[in-house]
Amino acid sequence: MHELSVAQALVDAVESLIEQNGARAARRIRLRIGPLAGVVPALLTSAFPLAAAGSRCERAELDLIEAPIRVRCQTCGAESEAAINRLLCAACGDWHTQVVSGDELLLERVELDLQEEPQEEPMETLNYGSPP
Amino acid sequence: MCDTCGCNLTPGNRQFAYKPVEPSATTVSVLKGLLQKNDDQAAHNRAHFDARGILALNLMSSPGSGKTALLEATLAALKDEFNCAVIEGDLETENDAERIRAQGVQAHQIVTGTACHLDAHLVHDALHHMQLDGVDLLFIENVGNLVCPASFDLGQHLNVTLLSVTEGDDKPAKYPVMFRAADAMLISKTDLLAVLDDFDPAKAEAHLRELANPAPVFRLSAKKGEGLAAWLAWLREQLTAQRARVAQGRTRLPKIQPDGVRLHTA
Ligand SMILES: Nc1nc2c(ncn2[C@@H]2O[C@H](COP(=O)(O)OP(=O)(O)OP(=O)(O)O)[C@@H](O)[C@H]2O)c(=O)[nH]1
Ligand SMILES: [Zn+2]
Ligand SMILES: [Zn+2]
Ligand SMILES: [Zn+2]
Ligand SMILES: [Zn+2]
Numbered sequence: 001m002h003e004l005s006v007a008q009a010l011v012d013a014v015e016s017l018i019e020q021n022g023a024r025a026a027r028r029i030r031l032r033i034g035p036l037a038g039v040v041p042a043l044l045t046s047a048f049p050l051a052a053a054g055s056r057c058e059r060a061e062l063d064l065i066e067a068p069i070r071v072r073c074q075t076c077g078a079e080s081e082a083a084i085n086r087l088l089c090a091a092c093g094d095w096h097t098q099v100v101s102g103d104e105l106l107l108e109r110v111e112l113d114l115q116e117e118p119q120e121e122p123m124e125t126l127n128y129g130s131p132p
Numbered sequence: 133m134c135d136t137c138g139c140n141l142t143p144g145n146r147q148f149a150y151k152p153v154e155p156s157a158t159t160v161s162v163l164k165g166l167l168q169k170n171d172d173q174a175a176h177n178r179a180h181f182d183a184r185g186i187l188a189l190n191l192m193s194s195p196g197s198g199k200t201a202l203l204e205a206t207l208a209a210l211k212d213e214f215n216c217a218v219i220e221g222d223l224e225t226e227n228d229a230e231r232i233r234a235q236g237v238q239a240h241q242i243v244t245g246t247a248c249h250l251d252a253h254l255v256h257d258a259l260h261h262m263q264l265d266g267v268d269l270l271f272i273e274n275v276g277n278l279v280c281p282a283s284f285d286l287g288q289h290l291n292v293t294l295l296s297v298t299e300g301d302d303k304p305a306k307y308p309v310m311f312r313a314a315d316a317m318l319i320s321k322t323d324l325l326a327v328l329d330d331f332d333p334a335k336a337e338a339h340l341r342e343l344a345n346p347a348p349v350f351r352l353s354a355k356k357g358e359g360l361a362a363w364l365a366w367l368r369e370q371l372t373a374q375r376a377r378v379a380q381g382r383t384r385l386p387k388i389q390p391d392g393v394r395l396h397t398a
Contacts, residue, residue, distance in 0.1 A: 002248070002249060002280040002283060002284070005167075005251075006167070009167055009168065009169060009170075012169070013168070036308065036309055036312065037283075037309075038279070038280065038282055038283040038309040039283070071344065084308050085304070085305040085306070085308045085339070085342065085343065086342050087308075087312075087342065087343055087344040088342060088344075095341045095342060095343075095344050096344065096346070097344045098344070099344070105167075
Protein backbone atom coordinates (compact mmCIF):
# COMPACT_ATOMS: atom_id res chain seq x y z
CA MET A 1 0.00 0.00 0.00
CA HIS A 2 2.22 2.83 1.20
CA GLU A 3 5.50 0.88 1.08
CA LEU A 4 6.71 2.92 -1.87
CA SER A 5 6.55 6.11 0.16
CA VAL A 6 8.37 4.35 2.98
CA ALA A 7 11.03 3.24 0.48
CA GLN A 8 11.35 6.81 -0.79
CA ALA A 9 11.76 8.11 2.76
CA LEU A 10 14.38 5.42 3.36
CA VAL A 11 16.33 6.45 0.27
CA ASP A 12 16.16 10.13 1.37
CA ALA A 13 17.46 9.24 4.84
CA VAL A 14 20.34 7.18 3.46
CA GLU A 15 21.19 9.85 0.89
CA SER A 16 21.62 12.38 3.67
CA LEU A 17 23.87 9.95 5.57
CA ILE A 18 25.96 9.52 2.43
CA GLU A 19 26.20 13.30 2.22
CA GLN A 20 27.11 13.75 5.90
CA ASN A 21 29.86 11.16 5.68
CA GLY A 22 31.25 12.32 2.37
CA ALA A 23 30.73 8.83 1.02
CA ARG A 24 30.18 7.72 -2.53
CA ALA A 25 27.32 5.31 -2.13
CA ALA A 26 25.53 3.04 0.29
CA ARG A 27 26.52 -0.61 0.13
CA ARG A 28 24.17 -2.12 2.65
CA ILE A 29 21.16 -0.85 4.54
CA ARG A 30 19.78 -2.56 7.61
CA LEU A 31 16.25 -1.74 8.60
CA ARG A 32 14.47 -3.04 11.66
CA ILE A 33 10.73 -3.51 11.17
CA GLY A 34 8.26 -4.44 13.86
CA PRO A 35 5.13 -6.33 12.82
CA LEU A 36 3.08 -3.49 14.31
CA ALA A 37 4.72 -0.80 12.18
CA GLY A 38 2.19 -1.24 9.39
CA VAL A 39 4.80 -1.98 6.76
CA VAL A 40 4.89 -5.28 4.89
CA PRO A 41 8.54 -6.38 4.51
CA ALA A 42 7.99 -8.17 1.19
CA LEU A 43 6.29 -5.12 -0.33
CA LEU A 44 9.07 -2.87 0.92
CA THR A 45 11.67 -5.16 -0.62
CA SER A 46 10.01 -4.89 -4.01
CA ALA A 47 9.42 -1.13 -3.69
CA PHE A 48 13.01 -0.36 -2.74
CA PRO A 49 14.64 -0.74 -6.19
CA LEU A 50 12.01 1.59 -7.66
CA ALA A 51 12.70 4.24 -5.03
CA ALA A 52 16.47 3.78 -5.22
CA ALA A 53 16.78 3.90 -9.01
CA GLY A 54 19.25 6.59 -10.02
CA SER A 55 20.24 7.34 -6.42
CA ARG A 56 23.39 6.46 -4.53
CA CYS A 57 21.45 3.65 -2.85
CA GLU A 58 20.84 1.96 -6.17
CA ARG A 59 23.36 -0.83 -5.59
CA ALA A 60 22.78 -1.18 -1.87
CA GLU A 61 21.61 -4.41 -0.36
CA LEU A 62 18.58 -4.06 1.84
CA ASP A 63 18.46 -6.22 4.97
CA LEU A 64 15.16 -6.27 6.77
CA ILE A 65 15.30 -7.46 10.35
CA GLU A 66 11.96 -8.38 11.84
CA ALA A 67 11.72 -7.25 15.44
CA PRO A 68 9.88 -9.41 17.97
CA ILE A 69 6.83 -7.99 19.71
CA ARG A 70 7.41 -7.42 23.42
CA VAL A 71 5.11 -5.77 25.92
CA ARG A 72 5.61 -4.45 29.44
CA CYS A 73 2.76 -4.94 31.85
CA GLN A 74 1.59 -1.83 33.70
CA THR A 75 -0.14 -3.99 36.28
CA CYS A 76 2.51 -6.51 37.33
CA GLY A 77 5.63 -5.07 35.66
CA ALA A 78 6.53 -8.21 33.73
CA GLU A 79 7.95 -7.96 30.24
CA SER A 80 6.94 -10.68 27.80
CA GLU A 81 6.59 -11.64 24.19
CA ALA A 82 3.21 -11.12 22.55
CA ALA A 83 1.35 -11.81 19.31
CA ILE A 84 0.41 -9.04 16.91
CA ASN A 85 -3.27 -9.07 17.85
CA ARG A 86 -2.96 -10.21 21.48
CA LEU A 87 -0.78 -7.70 23.27
CA LEU A 88 -1.56 -9.21 26.66
CA CYS A 89 0.81 -9.76 29.57
CA ALA A 90 2.05 -13.36 29.47
CA ALA A 91 2.50 -13.36 33.25
CA CYS A 92 -0.87 -12.11 34.49
CA GLY A 93 -3.01 -11.88 31.34
CA ASP A 94 -3.79 -8.18 31.79
CA TRP A 95 -4.32 -5.97 28.72
CA HIS A 96 -2.87 -2.84 30.33
CA THR A 97 0.45 -3.24 28.59
CA GLN A 98 2.82 -1.02 26.67
CA VAL A 99 4.59 -2.16 23.53
CA VAL A 100 8.35 -1.93 24.10
CA SER A 101 9.36 -3.53 20.81
CA GLY A 102 7.55 -4.59 17.67
CA ASP A 103 6.21 -1.30 16.32
CA GLU A 104 9.49 0.20 15.19
CA LEU A 105 10.60 1.18 11.74
CA LEU A 106 14.25 1.97 12.30
CA LEU A 107 17.17 2.56 10.06
CA GLU A 108 19.65 0.61 12.17
CA ARG A 109 22.82 0.71 10.21
CA VAL A 110 24.18 1.78 6.85
CA GLU A 111 27.42 0.56 5.36
CA LEU A 112 28.93 3.24 3.19
CA ASP A 113 31.33 3.04 0.32
CA LEU A 114 33.92 5.72 1.03
CA GLN A 115 35.92 5.23 -2.16
CA GLU A 116 36.16 8.39 -4.27
CA GLU A 117 36.22 6.71 -7.67
CA PRO A 118 34.94 3.29 -8.65
CA GLN A 119 37.70 0.70 -9.03
CA GLU A 120 38.24 -1.46 -12.11
CA GLU A 121 36.63 -4.37 -10.37
CA PRO A 122 32.88 -4.20 -10.93
CA MET A 123 30.89 -4.02 -7.73
CA GLU A 124 28.61 -6.85 -8.68
CA THR A 125 31.42 -9.35 -8.15
CA LEU A 126 31.88 -8.30 -4.55
CA ASN A 127 31.20 -10.98 -2.06
CA TYR A 128 30.90 -9.77 1.47
CA GLY A 129 31.71 -12.01 4.38
CA SER A 130 33.34 -14.86 2.50
CA PRO A 131 36.97 -14.68 1.39
CA PRO A 132 37.58 -15.05 -2.35
CA MET B 133 30.70 -13.30 10.64
CA CYS B 134 30.68 -10.11 12.61
CA ASP B 135 29.38 -7.42 10.36
CA THR B 136 29.64 -4.53 12.76
CA CYS B 137 33.39 -4.22 13.23
CA GLY B 138 34.66 -4.54 9.70
CA CYS B 139 36.46 -7.84 10.39
CA ASN B 140 34.96 -9.35 7.27
CA LEU B 141 37.09 -7.17 5.01
CA THR B 142 39.03 -9.39 2.70
CA PRO B 143 41.81 -8.65 0.18
CA GLY B 144 39.15 -8.89 -2.49
CA ASN B 145 36.93 -6.18 -1.14
CA ARG B 146 39.33 -4.04 0.86
CA GLN B 147 39.25 -1.21 -1.64
CA PHE B 148 35.58 -0.81 -0.84
CA ALA B 149 36.27 -0.39 2.85
CA TYR B 150 32.97 0.56 4.37
CA LYS B 151 32.27 2.58 7.39
CA PRO B 152 29.73 1.11 9.74
CA VAL B 153 27.79 3.76 11.58
CA GLU B 154 28.69 3.45 15.27
CA PRO B 155 25.89 2.00 17.37
CA SER B 156 26.02 5.12 19.55
CA ALA B 157 25.94 7.38 16.52
CA THR B 158 23.02 5.32 15.25
CA THR B 159 20.86 6.21 18.18
CA VAL B 160 21.70 9.89 17.81
CA SER B 161 21.72 10.56 14.11
CA VAL B 162 20.00 7.68 12.39
CA LEU B 163 17.36 6.68 14.81
CA LYS B 164 14.48 8.75 13.62
CA GLY B 165 11.27 7.86 11.98
CA LEU B 166 11.61 7.15 8.31
CA LEU B 167 8.48 9.13 7.85
CA GLN B 168 10.23 12.19 9.20
CA LYS B 169 9.14 14.48 6.37
CA ASN B 170 5.53 13.57 6.89
CA ASP B 171 5.88 13.94 10.65
CA ASP B 172 7.49 17.38 10.32
CA GLN B 173 4.63 18.51 8.10
CA ALA B 174 2.12 16.99 10.53
CA ALA B 175 3.66 18.94 13.42
CA HIS B 176 3.36 22.10 11.33
CA ASN B 177 -0.32 21.34 10.63
CA ARG B 178 -0.92 20.75 14.33
CA ALA B 179 0.69 24.12 15.06
CA HIS B 180 -1.85 25.75 12.71
CA PHE B 181 -4.66 24.04 14.65
CA ASP B 182 -3.27 24.82 18.09
CA ALA B 183 -2.67 28.47 17.20
CA ARG B 184 -6.43 28.76 16.57
CA GLY B 185 -7.60 26.49 19.38
CA ILE B 186 -8.99 23.98 16.87
CA LEU B 187 -9.49 20.32 17.79
CA ALA B 188 -8.67 18.15 14.76
CA LEU B 189 -10.02 14.60 14.44
CA ASN B 190 -9.10 11.98 11.86
CA LEU B 191 -11.88 9.54 10.94
CA MET B 192 -10.77 6.16 9.66
CA SER B 193 -12.62 3.02 8.59
CA SER B 194 -13.23 0.56 5.77
CA PRO B 195 -14.97 2.00 2.72
CA GLY B 196 -18.64 2.55 3.42
CA SER B 197 -18.56 2.08 7.22
CA GLY B 198 -20.49 5.29 7.62
CA LYS B 199 -17.92 8.08 8.11
CA THR B 200 -19.81 10.63 6.02
CA ALA B 201 -23.15 9.62 7.50
CA LEU B 202 -21.66 10.02 10.99
CA LEU B 203 -20.37 13.48 10.04
CA GLU B 204 -23.77 14.49 8.70
CA ALA B 205 -25.47 13.44 11.93
CA THR B 206 -22.74 14.99 14.08
CA LEU B 207 -22.80 18.31 12.24
CA ALA B 208 -26.60 18.45 12.36
CA ALA B 209 -26.32 18.16 16.14
CA LEU B 210 -23.33 20.46 16.72
CA LYS B 211 -23.28 23.09 13.99
CA ASP B 212 -25.22 25.65 16.04
CA GLU B 213 -23.03 25.03 19.08
CA PHE B 214 -19.61 25.02 17.40
CA ASN B 215 -17.99 26.26 14.23
CA CYS B 216 -17.17 23.06 12.33
CA ALA B 217 -15.15 22.33 9.19
CA VAL B 218 -14.49 19.14 7.27
CA ILE B 219 -11.73 17.86 5.01
CA GLU B 220 -12.85 14.94 2.87
CA GLY B 221 -10.40 12.45 1.42
CA ASP B 222 -11.74 10.38 -1.43
CA LEU B 223 -10.34 8.49 -4.38
CA GLU B 224 -12.47 10.12 -7.03
CA THR B 225 -15.58 12.14 -6.33
CA GLU B 226 -16.71 15.38 -4.65
CA ASN B 227 -19.82 13.58 -3.34
CA ASP B 228 -18.90 13.51 0.32
CA ALA B 229 -17.92 17.20 0.45
CA GLU B 230 -21.21 18.08 -1.23
CA ARG B 231 -23.11 16.10 1.42
CA ILE B 232 -21.33 18.16 4.11
CA ARG B 233 -21.89 21.49 2.33
CA ALA B 234 -25.57 20.65 2.11
CA GLN B 235 -25.52 21.08 5.92
CA GLY B 236 -24.13 24.59 5.51
CA VAL B 237 -20.73 23.48 6.83
CA GLN B 238 -17.43 24.39 5.19
CA ALA B 239 -15.90 21.36 3.43
CA HIS B 240 -12.86 20.87 1.24
CA GLN B 241 -12.43 17.75 -0.85
CA ILE B 242 -9.04 16.18 -1.41
CA VAL B 243 -9.29 13.94 -4.43
CA THR B 244 -6.44 11.50 -3.93
CA GLY B 245 -6.73 9.75 -7.29
CA THR B 246 -5.01 6.47 -6.58
CA ALA B 247 -3.53 7.18 -3.14
CA CYS B 248 -5.04 4.94 -0.51
CA HIS B 249 -4.49 7.31 2.41
CA LEU B 250 -4.12 10.97 3.27
CA ASP B 251 -0.77 12.35 4.32
CA ALA B 252 0.23 15.53 6.11
CA HIS B 253 1.17 17.33 2.89
CA LEU B 254 -2.22 16.71 1.29
CA VAL B 255 -3.90 18.01 4.44
CA HIS B 256 -1.69 21.11 4.50
CA ASP B 257 -2.61 21.88 0.89
CA ALA B 258 -6.27 21.54 1.84
CA LEU B 259 -5.83 23.93 4.80
CA HIS B 260 -4.81 26.67 2.39
CA HIS B 261 -8.21 26.40 0.73
CA MET B 262 -10.08 26.80 3.99
CA GLN B 263 -11.08 29.51 6.39
CA LEU B 264 -9.70 28.24 9.69
CA ASP B 265 -10.18 31.32 11.86
CA GLY B 266 -12.99 30.76 14.31
CA VAL B 267 -13.21 27.02 13.65
CA ASP B 268 -13.65 24.87 16.78
CA LEU B 269 -13.81 21.35 15.37
CA LEU B 270 -12.08 20.11 12.23
CA PHE B 271 -12.98 16.64 11.03
CA ILE B 272 -10.75 14.92 8.51
CA GLU B 273 -12.45 12.00 6.77
CA ASN B 274 -9.64 9.71 5.64
CA VAL B 275 -9.81 7.46 2.59
CA GLY B 276 -11.77 4.27 3.28
CA ASN B 277 -9.01 1.76 4.07
CA LEU B 278 -8.15 -0.17 7.24
CA VAL B 279 -4.43 -0.37 6.48
CA CYS B 280 -2.29 2.66 5.61
CA PRO B 281 -4.19 5.60 7.08
CA ALA B 282 -3.07 4.40 10.52
CA SER B 283 0.59 5.00 9.67
CA PHE B 284 0.41 8.66 8.68
CA ASP B 285 0.18 11.50 11.15
CA LEU B 286 -1.85 14.29 9.53
CA GLY B 287 -1.49 16.79 12.36
CA GLN B 288 -4.71 15.72 14.06
CA HIS B 289 -5.07 15.42 17.82
CA LEU B 290 -7.31 12.37 17.87
CA ASN B 291 -8.03 9.30 15.78
CA VAL B 292 -11.54 7.92 15.56
CA THR B 293 -11.92 4.47 14.03
CA LEU B 294 -15.32 3.25 12.86
CA LEU B 295 -16.31 -0.38 12.70
CA SER B 296 -19.71 -1.04 11.17
CA VAL B 297 -21.66 -4.05 12.32
CA THR B 298 -21.74 -5.49 8.80
CA GLU B 299 -17.95 -5.97 8.84
CA GLY B 300 -17.62 -8.55 11.59
CA ASP B 301 -16.62 -8.12 15.22
CA ASP B 302 -13.12 -9.56 14.68
CA LYS B 303 -11.83 -6.61 12.60
CA PRO B 304 -9.61 -5.27 15.45
CA ALA B 305 -7.85 -8.66 15.58
CA LYS B 306 -7.39 -8.66 11.80
CA TYR B 307 -6.23 -5.04 11.48
CA PRO B 308 -4.31 -4.48 14.72
CA VAL B 309 -2.23 -1.59 13.38
CA MET B 310 -5.37 0.40 12.57
CA PHE B 311 -7.25 -0.36 15.77
CA ARG B 312 -4.21 0.26 17.96
CA ALA B 313 -4.23 3.81 16.55
CA ALA B 314 -7.80 4.52 17.70
CA ASP B 315 -8.39 7.13 20.41
CA ALA B 316 -12.05 6.18 20.18
CA MET B 317 -13.76 3.26 18.45
CA LEU B 318 -17.25 3.75 17.07
CA ILE B 319 -19.37 0.73 16.38
CA SER B 320 -21.55 2.11 13.60
CA LYS B 321 -24.85 1.08 11.98
CA THR B 322 -26.10 -0.48 15.21
CA ASP B 323 -29.65 -0.28 13.81
CA LEU B 324 -28.63 -3.31 11.75
CA LEU B 325 -27.76 -5.41 14.82
CA ALA B 326 -31.37 -6.55 14.91
CA VAL B 327 -30.87 -8.40 11.62
CA LEU B 328 -27.17 -9.25 12.07
CA ASP B 329 -27.10 -11.41 15.15
CA ASP B 330 -23.54 -12.62 14.50
CA PHE B 331 -21.96 -9.26 15.33
CA ASP B 332 -21.31 -9.05 19.05
CA PRO B 333 -20.33 -5.50 20.15
CA ALA B 334 -18.87 -6.88 23.39
CA LYS B 335 -16.55 -9.14 21.37
CA ALA B 336 -15.47 -6.23 19.18
CA GLU B 337 -14.61 -4.33 22.34
CA ALA B 338 -12.74 -7.33 23.79
CA HIS B 339 -10.64 -7.56 20.62
CA LEU B 340 -9.77 -3.87 21.03
CA ARG B 341 -8.65 -4.46 24.64
CA GLU B 342 -6.47 -7.36 23.48
CA LEU B 343 -4.55 -4.72 21.55
CA ALA B 344 -3.90 -3.00 24.90
CA ASN B 345 -6.06 -0.11 23.73
CA PRO B 346 -8.08 1.63 26.47
CA ALA B 347 -10.00 3.83 24.00
CA PRO B 348 -13.70 4.43 24.74
CA VAL B 349 -16.14 2.49 22.55
CA PHE B 350 -19.39 4.10 21.39
CA ARG B 351 -22.23 2.20 19.76
CA LEU B 352 -24.34 4.30 17.45
CA SER B 353 -26.48 4.53 14.35
CA ALA B 354 -26.05 7.70 12.33
CA LYS B 355 -29.06 6.75 10.24
CA LYS B 356 -31.45 6.29 13.15
CA GLY B 357 -29.76 8.86 15.39
CA GLU B 358 -29.26 6.26 18.13
CA GLY B 359 -26.41 6.41 20.61
CA LEU B 360 -25.18 9.78 19.41
CA ALA B 361 -25.36 11.51 22.80
CA ALA B 362 -22.30 9.74 24.28
CA TRP B 363 -20.24 10.44 21.16
CA LEU B 364 -21.26 14.11 21.15
CA ALA B 365 -20.45 14.39 24.85
CA TRP B 366 -17.01 12.92 24.21
CA LEU B 367 -16.42 15.47 21.44
CA ARG B 368 -17.36 18.35 23.75
CA GLU B 369 -15.08 16.94 26.44
CA GLN B 370 -12.20 16.62 23.98
CA LEU B 371 -12.66 20.18 22.74
CA THR B 372 -12.56 21.44 26.32
CA ALA B 373 -9.37 19.43 26.91
CA GLN B 374 -7.86 20.85 23.73
CA ARG B 375 -8.61 24.41 24.84
CA ALA B 376 -6.98 23.72 28.19
CA ARG B 377 -3.88 22.34 26.45
CA VAL B 378 -3.67 25.31 24.13
CA ALA B 379 -3.93 27.67 27.09
CA GLN B 380 -0.90 25.92 28.60
CA GLY B 381 1.01 25.90 25.33
CA ARG B 382 0.80 22.12 25.04
CA THR B 383 -0.47 19.86 22.30
CA ARG B 384 -1.57 16.25 21.89
CA LEU B 385 -0.35 13.65 19.47
CA PRO B 386 -2.73 11.01 18.12
CA LYS B 387 -2.02 7.37 18.91
CA ILE B 388 0.01 6.92 15.75
CA GLN B 389 3.35 7.51 17.43
CA PRO B 390 4.70 4.07 18.25
CA ASP B 391 5.46 3.61 21.94
CA GLY B 392 8.39 1.39 21.11
CA VAL B 393 10.30 3.94 19.10
CA ARG B 394 9.92 6.46 21.90
CA LEU B 395 11.28 3.95 24.38
CA HIS B 396 14.22 3.20 22.11
CA THR B 397 15.18 6.84 21.79
CA ALA B 398 14.86 7.46 25.53
N1 LIG C 1 -28.38 1.05 8.25
C1 LIG C 1 -27.47 2.01 8.32
N2 LIG C 1 -26.81 2.38 7.20
C2 LIG C 1 -25.89 3.35 7.30
C3 LIG C 1 -25.57 3.98 8.53
N3 LIG C 1 -24.59 4.88 8.32
C4 LIG C 1 -24.31 4.83 6.99
N4 LIG C 1 -25.09 3.90 6.38
C5 LIG C 1 -25.09 3.56 4.95
O1 LIG C 1 -23.85 3.00 4.58
C6 LIG C 1 -23.48 3.45 3.27
C7 LIG C 1 -22.11 4.12 3.33
O2 LIG C 1 -22.18 5.26 4.19
P1 LIG C 1 -21.16 6.45 4.08
O3 LIG C 1 -21.48 7.41 5.18
O4 LIG C 1 -21.09 7.00 2.71
O5 LIG C 1 -19.80 5.68 4.40
P2 LIG C 1 -18.31 6.23 4.28
O6 LIG C 1 -17.53 5.54 5.36
O7 LIG C 1 -18.32 7.73 4.31
O8 LIG C 1 -17.87 5.70 2.86
P3 LIG C 1 -16.53 6.05 2.01
O9 LIG C 1 -16.32 7.54 2.14
O10 LIG C 1 -16.86 5.62 0.63
O11 LIG C 1 -15.44 5.23 2.64
C8 LIG C 1 -24.58 4.38 2.81
O12 LIG C 1 -25.46 3.67 2.01
C9 LIG C 1 -25.23 4.81 4.09
O13 LIG C 1 -26.59 5.16 3.93
C10 LIG C 1 -26.30 3.56 9.69
O14 LIG C 1 -26.12 4.06 10.81
N5 LIG C 1 -27.23 2.58 9.53
ZN1 LIG D 1 1.12 -8.57 34.03
ZN1 LIG E 1 -17.38 9.08 3.01
ZN1 LIG F 1 -1.82 4.00 1.60
ZN1 LIG G 1 1.34 26.03 6.81
